[in-house]
Amino acid sequence: MSFEVDVTKRLEEVEIAVSFASDAGVTALFGPSGSGKSSILNMIAGLLTPDRGRIALGGEILFDAKVNLPPEARHAGYVFQDGRLFPHLKVRANLLYGAGRGEAAMTLKEVVDLLGLGTLLNRWPRTLSGGEAQRVAIGRALLSNPRFLLLDEPLASLDRARADEIMTMIERVRDALKLPILYVSHNRAEVDRLAGQVVPVHR
Amino acid sequence: MTLTPDDLEVIRLSLKVAIVGVVLTLPVAFALAYVLARGRFPGRILLDAIVHLPLVLPPVVTGWILLILFGRSGPIGGWLDRAFGVTLMFRWTGAALAAAVMALPLMVRAIRLSIEAVDRRLEGAARSLGASRWRAFRTITLPLSLPGVWAGLVLGFARSLGEFGATISFVSNIPGQTRTLPIAIYTALQLPEGEGAVVRLALVSVVLSLGALIVSEWLVRRQSGRAHVL
Numbered sequence: 001m002s003f004e005v006d007v008t009k010r011l012e013e014v015e016i017a018v019s020f021a022s023d024a025g026v027t028a029l030f031g032p033s034g035s036g037k038s039s040i041l042n043m044i045a046g047l048l049t050p051d052r053g054r055i056a057l058g059g060e061i062l063f064d065a066k067v068n069l070p071p072e073a074r075h076a077g078y079v080f081q082d083g084r085l086f087p088h089l090k091v092r093a094n095l096l097y098g099a100g101r102g103e104a105a106m107t108l109k110e111v112v113d114l115l116g117l118g119t120l121l122n123r124w125p126r127t128l129s130g131g132e133a134q135r136v137a138i139g140r141a142l143l144s145n146p147r148f149l150l151l152d153e154p155l156a157s158l159d160r161a162r163a164d165e166i167m168t169m170i171e172r173v174r175d176a177l178k179l180p181i182l183y184v185s186h187n188r189a190e191v192d193r194l195a196g197q198v199v200p201v202h203r
Numbered sequence: 204m205t206l207t208p209d210d211l212e213v214i215r216l217s218l219k220v221a222i223v224g225v226v227l228t229l230p231v232a233f234a235l236a237y238v239l240a241r242g243r244f245p246g247r248i249l250l251d252a253i254v255h256l257p258l259v260l261p262p263v264v265t266g267w268i269l270l271i272l273f274g275r276s277g278p279i280g281g282w283l284d285r286a287f288g289v290t291l292m293f294r295w296t297g298a299a300l301a302a303a304v305m306a307l308p309l310m311v312r313a314i315r316l317s318i319e320a321v322d323r324r325l326e327g328a329a330r331s332l333g334a335s336r337w338r339a340f341r342t343i344t345l346p347l348s349l350p351g352v353w354a355g356l357v358l359g360f361a362r363s364l365g366e367f368g369a370t371i372s373f374v375s376n377i378p379g380q381t382r383t384l385p386i387a388i389y390t391a392l393q394l395p396e397g398e399g400a401v402v403r404l405a406l407v408s409v410v411l412s413l414g415a416l417i418v419s420e421w422l423v424r425r426q427s428g429r430a431h432v433l
Binding site: 042046047070071072074075076078080084085087088097098101103140141144 | 322324325327328329330331332333334335336342343346372
Protein backbone atom coordinates (compact mmCIF):
# COMPACT_ATOMS: atom_id res chain seq x y z
CA MET A 1 0.00 0.00 0.00
CA SER A 2 1.43 3.37 -0.96
CA PHE A 3 1.19 6.79 0.56
CA GLU A 4 0.93 10.04 -1.31
CA VAL A 5 1.20 13.23 0.68
CA ASP A 6 1.36 16.73 -0.73
CA VAL A 7 0.12 19.37 1.70
CA THR A 8 0.75 22.89 2.89
CA LYS A 9 -0.32 24.50 6.12
CA ARG A 10 0.45 27.85 7.69
CA LEU A 11 0.71 27.65 11.48
CA GLU A 12 1.51 31.00 13.08
CA GLU A 13 5.29 31.23 12.53
CA VAL A 14 5.85 28.09 10.50
CA GLU A 15 4.94 27.38 6.90
CA ILE A 16 4.72 23.63 6.45
CA ALA A 17 5.01 22.31 2.93
CA VAL A 18 5.77 18.67 2.34
CA SER A 19 5.42 16.33 -0.58
CA PHE A 20 6.38 12.69 -0.75
CA ALA A 21 5.23 9.22 -1.72
CA SER A 22 6.09 6.08 0.17
CA ASP A 23 5.61 2.33 0.03
CA ALA A 24 5.39 -0.30 2.73
CA GLY A 25 8.21 -0.12 5.25
CA VAL A 26 9.38 2.85 7.24
CA THR A 27 9.48 6.34 5.82
CA ALA A 28 11.19 8.81 8.10
CA LEU A 29 10.20 12.46 8.32
CA PHE A 30 13.51 13.88 9.41
CA GLY A 31 14.16 17.43 10.52
CA PRO A 32 14.88 19.75 13.44
CA SER A 33 12.44 20.44 16.27
CA GLY A 34 9.83 23.01 15.39
CA SER A 35 9.85 22.23 11.69
CA GLY A 36 6.28 20.94 11.82
CA LYS A 37 6.88 17.20 11.65
CA SER A 38 4.19 16.43 14.20
CA SER A 39 1.77 18.71 12.37
CA ILE A 40 2.34 16.66 9.22
CA LEU A 41 1.36 13.49 11.12
CA ASN A 42 -1.68 15.29 12.56
CA MET A 43 -2.76 16.26 9.05
CA ILE A 44 -2.41 12.67 7.87
CA ALA A 45 -4.34 11.40 10.91
CA GLY A 46 -7.09 13.96 10.31
CA LEU A 47 -6.53 15.87 13.54
CA LEU A 48 -5.35 18.99 11.70
CA THR A 49 -6.78 20.28 8.43
CA PRO A 50 -4.24 21.30 5.75
CA ASP A 51 -4.74 24.63 4.00
CA ARG A 52 -4.57 22.77 0.71
CA GLY A 53 -3.13 19.66 -0.84
CA ARG A 54 -3.86 15.99 -1.11
CA ILE A 55 -3.38 12.92 1.06
CA ALA A 56 -4.06 9.48 -0.38
CA LEU A 57 -3.50 5.96 0.84
CA GLY A 58 -3.41 3.11 -1.65
CA GLY A 59 -5.40 5.24 -4.07
CA GLU A 60 -8.08 6.20 -1.52
CA ILE A 61 -8.24 9.92 -0.91
CA LEU A 62 -8.13 10.91 2.75
CA PHE A 63 -7.95 14.61 2.02
CA ASP A 64 -8.16 16.89 -0.99
CA ALA A 65 -10.10 19.94 -2.11
CA LYS A 66 -13.40 18.04 -1.81
CA VAL A 67 -12.74 15.19 0.64
CA ASN A 68 -11.77 15.46 4.29
CA LEU A 69 -12.28 12.16 6.09
CA PRO A 70 -12.75 12.47 9.87
CA PRO A 71 -9.96 10.89 11.96
CA GLU A 72 -12.07 7.85 12.86
CA ALA A 73 -12.53 6.98 9.19
CA ARG A 74 -8.82 7.05 8.33
CA HIS A 75 -7.71 4.01 10.32
CA ALA A 76 -4.40 5.44 11.40
CA GLY A 77 -2.40 3.76 14.14
CA TYR A 78 -1.05 6.90 15.75
CA VAL A 79 1.60 6.63 18.45
CA PHE A 80 2.06 10.02 20.03
CA GLN A 81 5.29 11.40 21.37
CA ASP A 82 3.91 11.50 24.91
CA GLY A 83 2.05 8.18 24.68
CA ARG A 84 -1.23 9.92 25.39
CA LEU A 85 -2.75 6.99 27.26
CA PHE A 86 -6.19 7.56 28.74
CA PRO A 87 -5.54 8.24 32.45
CA HIS A 88 -8.91 6.91 33.67
CA LEU A 89 -8.54 3.52 31.96
CA LYS A 90 -6.24 0.68 32.97
CA VAL A 91 -3.67 -0.61 30.49
CA ARG A 92 -5.96 -3.38 29.25
CA ALA A 93 -8.81 -0.93 28.53
CA ASN A 94 -6.37 1.44 26.87
CA LEU A 95 -5.10 -1.34 24.63
CA LEU A 96 -8.63 -2.36 23.65
CA TYR A 97 -10.00 1.17 23.15
CA GLY A 98 -9.67 1.05 19.38
CA ALA A 99 -10.09 -2.71 19.00
CA GLY A 100 -13.14 -4.00 17.21
CA ARG A 101 -13.08 -1.86 14.13
CA GLY A 102 -12.93 -4.27 11.26
CA GLU A 103 -11.23 -7.66 11.17
CA ALA A 104 -8.39 -7.53 13.70
CA ALA A 105 -4.95 -8.13 12.20
CA MET A 106 -3.60 -8.96 15.65
CA THR A 107 -5.22 -10.30 18.80
CA LEU A 108 -4.65 -8.86 22.26
CA LYS A 109 -2.54 -11.87 23.11
CA GLU A 110 -0.32 -11.43 20.06
CA VAL A 111 0.22 -7.75 20.81
CA VAL A 112 0.88 -8.46 24.49
CA ASP A 113 3.45 -11.09 23.55
CA LEU A 114 5.07 -8.98 20.84
CA LEU A 115 5.52 -5.97 23.12
CA GLY A 116 5.97 -7.72 26.45
CA LEU A 117 2.91 -6.18 28.10
CA GLY A 118 1.78 -9.22 30.10
CA THR A 119 2.58 -7.82 33.54
CA LEU A 120 1.19 -4.35 32.81
CA LEU A 121 -2.43 -5.15 31.93
CA ASN A 122 -3.97 -4.24 35.29
CA ARG A 123 -1.89 -1.14 35.92
CA TRP A 124 -2.99 2.49 35.71
CA PRO A 125 -1.13 4.54 33.07
CA ARG A 126 0.11 6.91 35.78
CA THR A 127 2.19 4.11 37.31
CA LEU A 128 4.02 3.20 34.09
CA SER A 129 7.56 4.24 33.24
CA GLY A 130 8.16 6.13 30.00
CA GLY A 131 9.22 3.01 28.13
CA GLU A 132 6.27 0.97 29.43
CA ALA A 133 3.80 3.71 28.49
CA GLN A 134 5.30 3.95 25.02
CA ARG A 135 4.99 0.18 24.53
CA VAL A 136 1.34 0.33 25.60
CA ALA A 137 0.76 3.21 23.19
CA ILE A 138 2.26 1.17 20.35
CA GLY A 139 0.12 -1.81 21.34
CA ARG A 140 -3.02 0.33 21.46
CA ALA A 141 -2.31 1.61 17.96
CA LEU A 142 -1.67 -1.91 16.62
CA LEU A 143 -4.90 -3.25 18.12
CA SER A 144 -6.99 -0.56 16.45
CA ASN A 145 -6.52 -2.50 13.20
CA PRO A 146 -4.68 0.33 11.46
CA ARG A 147 -3.98 0.63 7.75
CA PHE A 148 -0.80 2.57 8.46
CA LEU A 149 1.24 3.65 11.47
CA LEU A 150 2.23 7.15 12.47
CA LEU A 151 5.05 7.20 15.01
CA ASP A 152 5.87 10.62 16.45
CA GLU A 153 9.30 10.55 18.08
CA PRO A 154 8.36 7.47 20.08
CA LEU A 155 11.86 7.34 21.60
CA ALA A 156 12.22 11.01 22.53
CA SER A 157 11.52 10.68 26.24
CA LEU A 158 13.47 7.46 26.81
CA ASP A 159 17.01 6.66 27.90
CA ARG A 160 19.33 4.77 25.56
CA ALA A 161 18.55 1.26 26.78
CA ARG A 162 14.77 1.82 26.64
CA ALA A 163 15.03 3.51 23.27
CA ASP A 164 16.93 0.54 21.93
CA GLU A 165 14.28 -1.83 23.23
CA ILE A 166 11.41 0.15 21.65
CA MET A 167 13.34 0.38 18.38
CA THR A 168 13.59 -3.39 18.35
CA MET A 169 9.81 -3.54 18.87
CA ILE A 170 9.25 -1.18 15.97
CA GLU A 171 11.46 -3.31 13.74
CA ARG A 172 9.46 -6.36 14.77
CA VAL A 173 6.19 -4.60 13.97
CA ARG A 174 7.59 -3.37 10.66
CA ASP A 175 8.64 -6.87 9.61
CA ALA A 176 5.56 -8.65 11.00
CA LEU A 177 2.78 -6.41 9.69
CA LYS A 178 4.06 -4.92 6.43
CA LEU A 179 2.19 -1.70 7.08
CA PRO A 180 3.38 1.64 5.78
CA ILE A 181 4.97 3.43 8.72
CA LEU A 182 5.67 7.14 8.91
CA TYR A 183 8.32 7.79 11.51
CA VAL A 184 9.04 11.29 12.77
CA SER A 185 12.44 11.93 14.28
CA HIS A 186 15.23 14.44 14.64
CA ASN A 187 17.75 11.68 15.42
CA ARG A 188 19.97 10.62 12.54
CA ALA A 189 20.92 7.25 14.10
CA GLU A 190 17.30 6.16 14.59
CA VAL A 191 16.41 7.16 11.07
CA ASP A 192 19.38 5.33 9.56
CA ARG A 193 18.55 2.18 11.48
CA LEU A 194 14.81 2.02 10.81
CA ALA A 195 13.89 3.84 7.66
CA GLY A 196 13.95 2.70 4.07
CA GLN A 197 13.22 6.21 2.86
CA VAL A 198 13.99 9.61 4.36
CA VAL A 199 11.95 12.75 3.74
CA PRO A 200 13.76 15.85 4.96
CA VAL A 201 11.55 18.46 6.60
CA HIS A 202 12.97 21.98 6.74
CA ARG A 203 12.04 24.82 8.93
CA MET B 204 -34.23 17.99 71.01
CA THR B 205 -36.93 16.51 68.80
CA LEU B 206 -38.14 17.81 65.49
CA THR B 207 -41.81 18.76 65.28
CA PRO B 208 -44.03 17.63 62.37
CA ASP B 209 -43.78 21.19 61.03
CA ASP B 210 -39.97 20.99 61.11
CA LEU B 211 -40.06 17.68 59.26
CA GLU B 212 -42.35 19.12 56.63
CA VAL B 213 -39.95 22.02 56.12
CA ILE B 214 -36.97 19.66 55.82
CA ARG B 215 -38.73 17.32 53.41
CA LEU B 216 -39.83 20.26 51.27
CA SER B 217 -36.35 21.80 51.29
CA LEU B 218 -34.72 18.54 50.23
CA LYS B 219 -37.30 18.02 47.50
CA VAL B 220 -36.89 21.57 46.17
CA ALA B 221 -33.09 21.41 46.26
CA ILE B 222 -32.79 17.94 44.73
CA VAL B 223 -35.32 18.55 41.95
CA GLY B 224 -33.81 21.96 41.24
CA VAL B 225 -30.26 20.63 41.01
CA VAL B 226 -31.07 17.48 39.07
CA LEU B 227 -33.05 19.45 36.49
CA THR B 228 -30.28 22.04 36.23
CA LEU B 229 -27.48 19.52 35.78
CA PRO B 230 -27.94 18.75 32.06
CA VAL B 231 -28.44 22.45 31.30
CA ALA B 232 -25.38 23.36 33.37
CA PHE B 233 -23.27 20.70 31.67
CA ALA B 234 -24.33 21.81 28.20
CA LEU B 235 -23.62 25.46 29.03
CA ALA B 236 -20.30 24.57 30.65
CA TYR B 237 -19.28 22.55 27.58
CA VAL B 238 -20.26 25.32 25.17
CA LEU B 239 -18.47 27.96 27.25
CA ALA B 240 -15.36 25.80 27.67
CA ARG B 241 -15.08 24.67 24.06
CA GLY B 242 -17.17 26.91 21.87
CA ARG B 243 -15.77 29.86 19.94
CA PHE B 244 -18.74 31.81 18.66
CA PRO B 245 -19.93 35.40 18.65
CA GLY B 246 -21.92 36.14 21.77
CA ARG B 247 -19.99 33.73 23.97
CA ILE B 248 -19.06 36.50 26.41
CA LEU B 249 -22.67 37.65 26.53
CA LEU B 250 -23.86 34.08 27.22
CA ASP B 251 -21.21 33.75 29.91
CA ALA B 252 -22.41 36.99 31.50
CA ILE B 253 -26.09 35.95 31.40
CA VAL B 254 -25.27 32.59 33.02
CA HIS B 255 -23.42 34.41 35.79
CA LEU B 256 -26.10 37.03 36.31
CA PRO B 257 -27.87 35.23 39.21
CA LEU B 258 -24.52 35.14 41.02
CA VAL B 259 -24.09 38.91 40.99
CA LEU B 260 -27.66 40.22 40.98
CA PRO B 261 -29.40 40.73 44.32
CA PRO B 262 -31.39 37.48 44.68
CA VAL B 263 -34.57 39.49 45.22
CA VAL B 264 -34.11 40.98 41.76
CA THR B 265 -33.63 37.50 40.27
CA GLY B 266 -36.86 36.45 42.00
CA TRP B 267 -38.65 39.47 40.64
CA ILE B 268 -37.44 38.70 37.10
CA LEU B 269 -38.73 35.12 37.53
CA LEU B 270 -42.04 36.58 38.68
CA ILE B 271 -42.25 38.73 35.53
CA LEU B 272 -41.34 35.83 33.23
CA PHE B 273 -43.09 32.92 34.94
CA GLY B 274 -46.05 34.67 36.55
CA ARG B 275 -49.46 33.69 35.27
CA SER B 276 -49.52 36.67 32.92
CA GLY B 277 -45.80 36.52 32.12
CA PRO B 278 -44.60 35.40 28.67
CA ILE B 279 -43.38 31.97 29.82
CA GLY B 280 -45.74 31.47 32.75
CA GLY B 281 -48.75 32.38 30.61
CA TRP B 282 -47.70 29.93 27.92
CA LEU B 283 -47.14 27.13 30.47
CA ASP B 284 -50.58 27.83 31.92
CA ARG B 285 -52.37 27.86 28.54
CA ALA B 286 -50.47 24.95 26.98
CA PHE B 287 -50.13 22.56 29.92
CA GLY B 288 -52.17 24.05 32.75
CA VAL B 289 -48.95 24.30 34.73
CA THR B 290 -48.52 27.03 37.32
CA LEU B 291 -45.28 27.67 39.14
CA MET B 292 -46.51 30.59 41.20
CA PHE B 293 -46.75 29.86 44.94
CA ARG B 294 -45.91 26.18 44.32
CA TRP B 295 -42.94 24.11 45.33
CA THR B 296 -42.14 23.74 41.63
CA GLY B 297 -41.62 27.48 41.50
CA ALA B 298 -39.31 27.24 44.50
CA ALA B 299 -37.37 24.51 42.67
CA LEU B 300 -37.10 26.78 39.61
CA ALA B 301 -35.76 29.62 41.76
CA ALA B 302 -33.26 27.23 43.36
CA ALA B 303 -32.22 25.95 39.93
CA VAL B 304 -31.63 29.43 38.53
CA MET B 305 -29.59 30.43 41.57
CA ALA B 306 -27.55 27.21 41.49
CA LEU B 307 -26.88 27.39 37.74
CA PRO B 308 -23.84 29.72 37.72
CA LEU B 309 -22.06 27.80 40.48
CA MET B 310 -22.65 24.49 38.72
CA VAL B 311 -21.56 25.86 35.34
CA ARG B 312 -18.35 27.25 36.86
CA ALA B 313 -17.39 23.99 38.57
CA ILE B 314 -18.17 21.82 35.54
CA ARG B 315 -16.55 24.22 33.09
CA LEU B 316 -13.27 24.22 35.01
CA SER B 317 -13.05 20.47 34.87
CA ILE B 318 -13.97 20.32 31.17
CA GLU B 319 -11.24 22.88 30.47
CA ALA B 320 -8.82 20.69 32.41
CA VAL B 321 -9.43 17.71 30.11
CA ASP B 322 -6.51 17.35 27.69
CA ARG B 323 -8.10 17.76 24.26
CA ARG B 324 -5.26 15.79 22.72
CA LEU B 325 -6.70 12.73 24.47
CA GLU B 326 -9.86 13.24 22.42
CA GLY B 327 -7.70 13.41 19.30
CA ALA B 328 -6.09 10.13 20.31
CA ALA B 329 -9.52 8.57 20.78
CA ARG B 330 -10.68 9.81 17.37
CA SER B 331 -7.56 8.41 15.68
CA LEU B 332 -8.36 5.07 17.33
CA GLY B 333 -11.71 5.04 15.57
CA ALA B 334 -13.99 6.77 18.06
CA SER B 335 -16.70 9.03 16.69
CA ARG B 336 -16.97 12.52 18.12
CA TRP B 337 -19.80 11.29 20.35
CA ARG B 338 -17.93 8.20 21.58
CA ALA B 339 -14.84 10.30 22.33
CA PHE B 340 -17.05 12.63 24.36
CA ARG B 341 -18.81 9.80 26.18
CA THR B 342 -15.73 7.71 26.98
CA ILE B 343 -13.03 10.37 27.44
CA THR B 344 -14.32 13.90 28.03
CA LEU B 345 -17.30 13.03 30.21
CA PRO B 346 -15.59 10.63 32.65
CA LEU B 347 -12.56 12.91 32.96
CA SER B 348 -14.80 15.85 33.85
CA LEU B 349 -16.86 13.95 36.45
CA PRO B 350 -15.04 15.44 39.48
CA GLY B 351 -16.32 18.85 38.36
CA VAL B 352 -19.81 17.43 37.93
CA TRP B 353 -19.79 16.11 41.51
CA ALA B 354 -18.43 19.40 42.81
CA GLY B 355 -21.08 21.28 40.83
CA LEU B 356 -23.85 19.07 42.15
CA VAL B 357 -22.85 19.65 45.76
CA LEU B 358 -22.29 23.38 45.35
CA GLY B 359 -25.63 23.65 43.57
CA PHE B 360 -27.39 21.55 46.21
CA ALA B 361 -25.97 23.64 49.05
CA ARG B 362 -26.85 26.86 47.23
CA SER B 363 -30.40 25.59 46.60
CA LEU B 364 -30.84 24.58 50.20
CA GLY B 365 -29.86 28.08 51.28
CA GLU B 366 -31.89 29.93 48.67
CA PHE B 367 -33.93 32.73 50.23
CA GLY B 368 -34.23 35.99 48.33
CA ALA B 369 -35.24 34.77 44.89
CA THR B 370 -37.60 32.17 46.35
CA ILE B 371 -39.46 34.50 48.68
CA SER B 372 -39.92 37.19 46.03
CA PHE B 373 -40.95 34.70 43.32
CA VAL B 374 -43.16 32.23 45.18
CA SER B 375 -43.63 33.87 48.59
CA ASN B 376 -43.76 32.08 51.94
CA ILE B 377 -46.40 29.38 51.92
CA PRO B 378 -46.21 26.53 54.44
CA GLY B 379 -45.91 23.17 52.75
CA GLN B 380 -45.34 24.70 49.30
CA THR B 381 -42.58 27.29 49.38
CA ARG B 382 -41.51 27.60 53.03
CA THR B 383 -38.05 26.06 52.76
CA LEU B 384 -35.46 25.94 55.55
CA PRO B 385 -34.13 29.51 55.33
CA ILE B 386 -37.61 30.94 54.90
CA ALA B 387 -38.91 28.89 57.84
CA ILE B 388 -36.01 30.13 59.98
CA TYR B 389 -36.70 33.70 58.93
CA THR B 390 -40.40 33.23 59.76
CA ALA B 391 -39.60 31.74 63.16
CA LEU B 392 -37.30 34.65 63.91
CA GLN B 393 -40.28 37.00 63.52
CA LEU B 394 -42.27 35.14 66.20
CA PRO B 395 -41.72 35.74 69.93
CA GLU B 396 -41.99 32.00 70.66
CA GLY B 397 -39.98 30.96 67.58
CA GLU B 398 -36.54 30.57 69.14
CA GLY B 399 -36.73 26.79 69.54
CA ALA B 400 -37.65 26.33 65.90
CA VAL B 401 -34.79 28.61 64.84
CA VAL B 402 -32.26 26.55 66.78
CA ARG B 403 -33.60 23.20 65.50
CA LEU B 404 -33.77 24.26 61.85
CA ALA B 405 -30.40 25.99 61.96
CA LEU B 406 -28.83 22.80 63.31
CA VAL B 407 -30.51 20.79 60.56
CA SER B 408 -29.08 23.21 57.99
CA VAL B 409 -25.59 22.73 59.37
CA VAL B 410 -25.95 18.94 59.33
CA LEU B 411 -27.31 18.86 55.75
CA SER B 412 -24.61 21.17 54.41
CA LEU B 413 -21.83 19.28 56.16
CA GLY B 414 -23.25 16.00 54.90
CA ALA B 415 -23.30 17.30 51.34
CA LEU B 416 -19.67 18.39 51.58
CA ILE B 417 -18.54 15.08 53.01
CA VAL B 418 -20.42 13.07 50.39
CA SER B 419 -18.90 15.15 47.60
CA GLU B 420 -15.41 14.77 49.03
CA TRP B 421 -15.93 11.03 49.15
CA LEU B 422 -17.23 10.92 45.58
CA VAL B 423 -14.35 12.97 44.22
CA ARG B 424 -11.80 10.85 46.06
CA ARG B 425 -13.38 7.68 44.78
CA GLN B 426 -13.43 9.12 41.29
CA SER B 427 -9.85 10.34 41.24
CA GLY B 428 -8.86 7.15 43.04
CA ARG B 429 -10.14 5.25 40.07
CA ALA B 430 -7.90 7.37 37.90
CA HIS B 431 -4.76 7.84 39.95
CA VAL B 432 -4.36 5.54 42.92
CA LEU B 433 -2.10 2.40 42.75
